[in-house]
Amino acid sequence: MNIIIHTRHAELASDFKSITEGKLHSMERFSVVIDRIEVEVIHEANPRQGKQSHKVIITSHGSGPLLRAEATGFNDVAAFDDAIKSIELQIRKIHEREKSHDRQSLRTMKVNLSE
Template sequence: MKIIIHPRHAELASDFSSIAEEKLLSMNRFSVTIDRIEVEVLHEANPRQGKHSHKVVITSHGSGPLLRAEAASFNDVAAFDDAIKSIELQIRKIHEREKSHDRHTLRTMKVDVKE
C-alpha cells in the first residue's frame, strides 16, 4: 500500500507522517486490497474556526473499494485519529461482508453411522 500525504496550507507535526503510516499500515490485517491511500491535511486560517481549524481527508484508490473519510479538530493528529476511526469502520464492514458465514448446526450436520 502506497501512502501519500498532501499538506494544504499547513505545516505538519514532526511525528505526523510516522503516526499516519503506522496506523494506515495496520489496516492490512483486514485483508482488503487497497493500492494507494491519500491523506490531505488542510488548515483553516480563520481564527473563528479554532476547534475545527485542521481538517484531514483520507481517500483510498485502486482495485479495492473506494473509502473516504474526513474529520476536523484542533490539530492535525487529532483530526487524523477521528478520520482513521471512520476508515477502520468502513474496512471492517467490508471485511465482514466478504467472510464466509456457512455455519453448520447439529440439525444440518451429516452423521456417519457405523454398523
C-alpha cells in the same frame, strides 16, 4: 500499500508521518485490497475556526472499494484520528460483508470414526 501525504497551508507535526503509516498499515488485517491511500491535511487560517482549524481527508485508490473520510480537529493528529475511525468502520463493514458465514451445526458435521 502506498501512502501519500499532501498539505495545504499547514505544517505537520514531527511524528505525524510515523503515526499515519502505523495506523494505515494496521488496516491490512481486514484483507481488503487497497493500493494507494492519500492523506490531505488542510489548515484554516481563520481564527474563528480555532477548534476545527485542521481538516484531514483520507481517500483510498486501487482495485478495492473507494473509501473516503473527512474530519476536523484542533490539530492534525486529532483530525487524523477521527478520520481513521471512519475509514476503519467502512473497512469493517466491507470485510464483514465478504466474510463467509457457512456455519455447521453438530447435526450436519461429518464424523470421522476411523480412529
